[in-house]
Amino acid sequence: MHKGPVLVVGGGPAGASAAAAIAEAGLPVMLVEQRDQLGGAIHRQPAAGENHVWRPARHRRNWTELTARLRGSAERIEVRTQTVFLGVDGEGRFLFDDRRAGHVFAHRPRGAIIAVGAVETICPFPGWELPGVMTAGGAQVLLKETGRPPEGPILVAGSGPLLPALAAQLAKAGNPPVAVLERGRPWRAARALARLAASWAPMAEAAAYAATLAISRVPYRCGAVVTRAEPDGPGLKVGIRVGETQDTLRVRHLLIHDGIAPNRTGIPLPAPDAAVPVLLAGDGREALGADAALLDGRRAAMQMLARLGLAGTDASQVQRGLQRARGFQAALGQALHSEPVVPAPETVICRCEGRSCADLAALADDASPREIRLMGRFGLGACQGRFCGPMIAALRDRPLPAATPPRWPLRPVSVAALARLTDDETE
Template sequence: MAEVPILVVGGGPAGASAAATLVEAGLRVLLIEQRDRLGGAIHRQTASGAESPVWRPARHRRNWAALTARLGAAAERIDIRTQTVFLGVDGEGRFLFEDRRSERVLARRPRAAIIAVGAIETIRPFPGWELPGVMTVGGAQVLLKETGRPPAGPVLIAGSGPLLPALAAQLARAGNPPVAVLERGRPWRAPGALARLILSGGPTGEAASYAAVLAAHRVPYRCGASALRAEPDGDGLKVACRIGTSEQSLHVRHLLIHDGIVPNRTGIPLPAPEAAVPVLQAGDGREALGADAAILDGRRAALQVLARLGHASTAGAASLERPLQRARDFQAALAEALHSARVAPSPETLICRCEGRSYADLAALAEDASAREIRLMGRFGLGACQGRLCGPMIEALRAQPLPATSSPRWPLRPVSVAALAHLTADETE
């Protein structure tokens, strides 16, 4: 019987780092990635026939080149399957995937599994966020990286977090600088956090390069500013914005919104520590600490698996805790610097886009309604995304997560009955 591999789900920096560490230790690895190429969101590759690659920081290019070189050096021990979607774990403990090319569902029993599925974006809902022309900043960045082309027409970026100036700089370099960047936070109100950021040794140089690009293209970057509502305006949008104490309207073709990221833990199966098949999370899917930390965290998870299987001691994984803690401290200081009070949305604001449920529908539920009652009686999180998008919103508004954010049931993604009918199981792969 062939050697049973270690399963790694996700081909971004954490998954690639984990897979490389495992194959370098002499183990076989099955690496699955839902896209057609490895890279994840941060290292998304330009699609075939697209424009020239979008500009990105040199350290990201170096990191990804090093990871791909490590994977290539041990290609005989790694099975990389792209366009393959992780569906979950069935009642018999088999890991299920959908091979989108063959339209089949595959079942495998790995020796161990590392889940590195990254993070999901969060937004603070406001009237009109669901309109055509409104997109998350992360989604727009992925499209820019894949196509090499910026969106046409005036673009406004609003929300909070370091991804805002990063995308703004990339759009400017690609030929369409945004009309403005509206950062909700007021960092000057947290001088202690700013000082910790400067002294942390984190990616402050990268932030300075973004600021230089925005200054060169005369892109206004306003703190204490936010998008209040959007409405259709011809072939674009009319966006009401609050900048400082005044309100004004901007006419744009695209509104890009973002309010940070949270780990993508929806339905991830995490058995007891003593389970026969250990399952670990890695990267932003475990803790959102940034691209550099994701590489370290992928290695940490791989070393823990190796120790569990008797191939190494736990000392290697423990040695990574200090740099991970530095990344954790940096993210905490950043969150403090950009913190802003949350305001309840207006009644008509859509919360669950899949089911068309508004904040008024959420507020109409009893104050002591359980998370399950919110889901089943309020019909929140029952659509195609299964609460991935509205779940964090509801948790912020009601201080309770939807069951879908933690329930380890499958399928985690929609799958056709035809694909399930072609389920194949090979215990040796």
Template sequence: MTDVDVLIVGAGPAGLAAAVELRRSGVSVEIVDQRETIGGAIYRQPIAGVSPVRQTASAERRWHALADDFAASGIAVRHRSVFVGVDGTGLVLIEDRHAGKVRQIAARAVILAVGAVEKVLPRPGWQLAGVSTAGGLQVMMKETGRAPVGRVLLAGNGPLLIAVAAQMAKLGNPPAAIVEAGDPLRRFAAGVGLCAYPDLVTEALAYLRTVHLHRIPWMRTASVVGIERRNNSLRALVRDGRGRERVFEVDRIGLHDGIRPNEFGLPAEHTEEASHPVILRAGDCREALGARAAISDGRRAAGEIARRLSGGGSRPGNEIKRLRQAQDVLGRLFQPVDRADPLLRLPDETILCRCESRTVGDLRRLCAGPDAPSGREVKHNGRYAMGSCQGRFCADNTAALMAALGPDQPPPSPEDLTGRRWPIRPVPIGAIVAARGDETIPQDEQQD
């Protein structure tokens, strides 16, 4: 028995675009999303009674076009529902937080469209209260319609820092400064290459204009090398490419070092039709290229599924390839000027695994012997990736530092520390019991 032809996990741009395309192909489709509203992180909708934060004109046009198409489709969304995994019989398990129970859904295909996560490199003091991701500050602004209060420092690498600074300024609280590891103004060749993508140039110029008008300092070729708590404020030590240092006394710090696919704990893509559904990934969880590419990739995944299920569906165009090239240009434009590995320069006392308070020095000592430990040995002997996040936030940095410490050894992967498992996240025991209570217990399982 099939409950729905295609189940889509995630109501961001990729998931919504895939759903609309599938409905046009005559395929039954349903979406599950952990939030009460659609849009994902990129198009995060405000809470009730709050006006949306204004974005660039092109971004707003994309969102309204997608949202209108989705509203007209009449596709059902299971809100406050968390994807748990696909069980051994091929059923999709969903934690329904409205009902407080786990539900089983039989689908012929599943599209995973769960977006991207921010990359944040460790720095001394990055675990302190008041230090968050810059993207987290941006999402908060989209939800509440307000800028974060107090003095805020934005630091790291990439164009998102400029976008967040501009949005903060428009909401009345420009950041104290932007600390950028690259220097896009000095990379003329890459900047010329960006002219092939006029939409990106228009958005970038709009953000830069806002930063300039509000006189927000943009410190390039610089980085935060230490954070300390001083009474009720944070003290951030910033060092530029010439070794000059400056201290910022702020209330909050937003860090950002790029984005990567949110693939932690996801089942592998599965295209062989057997007892399990066809599983495809779409959007930033397959390749982190931004909102435009996510919409195109959602349509690509929908077309592939439709062809498998009914022989219909559209063929993908070249839009994703073009946007991949645009991201490559941005990567060169914002490439950190200092090419030395930042992980190797961290002091031993720097926290690497925040859940278990394991430090860079702890890992160096584990890797100091003649036989380099495997990722699994580091996990069990050093407790890296053993905390409540199970490596969601530390496995990438731990594996990267292990590779840097042992350049002559085969480089470990984050999966060496985390393994491949589901559920993706803990499920309340009560939700499992409630699901069991919905079933009739077979006679041979009943007890006197």
């Protein structure tokens, strides 16, 4: 068995929590993060010289406690920032692009915990691909890094708890959105709302968001659907539907979000007989929220220690916490449930190849997933179906096949960096 450090990929709450727990157990850890600072999306740190964006006290406290644990075990944790995970090669080596040093290195760890977070999902509509439209998560990351909101009128739309959170942060930063449009109708799910009310910490956070929006006079409209976006000078003309009522808003930015899904593209999945044990953690395993990501990082660390033959600790408290988070997310999903919106024929589905719903409908009803890919040219662009694949699966009730088995590099890497590849493995 390799005696080098345990590898943790991803410096967000789950990865940092896993690294701290393993180091506290006495093992060396290599913690790899693609950004120049730890934090991930939820705890994204501002760029040098920029102001911090307002965050709930609970999140600030969680990150302060976690970074203190990392500092307390600093002699056993090697942190490599600006280092991008490229994949696993044919020899089972984990490959990374060290962008600070300008070279690729290979590492064969004692074990690996992959905590690379989630990806956003959206429900497409005509115009979602236009300039001025971006995901709410992407906008939130930019806000946290720069400390400055986008200029001009902003509309936040879609579904999920990220919408009021981002809207409140925009308001605190000085540019409250013109409205928040939630597609779901939570008042129709009284039982789910009652279960949510029992979770005091996230509901207190939601109340703080609601108070901020009320003070800033930001309308929060439920049952509202964006039907299209069109260019309107330097901004956008956004069509919305609330019940049977049609309306139009003119804004500079449209921020959309319809939930998250685990980031699994090219990620080595756990296998019980693997020479190097691999575990997933955080939203990359199961999207359960920020607090649960901390717990799940600890769970992964406990399981890794057990896989390596070290004495484990009682994980029952962690499992109970994760089960409560699952219950909360299930109730939240029921409260915000809405009927699927069928995209208009002109809606772009595959942005890489410019393929629309009409192009998908033109294929034979019995077209196989492979025929949809090769004959319809869906999922053949730069993202290789990573973004459009779920949309097509929802419309056709069949998933697109992967282009190839996962291979490296997962991310662009320079030839010069590849030419300087070094072997960093330790036996």
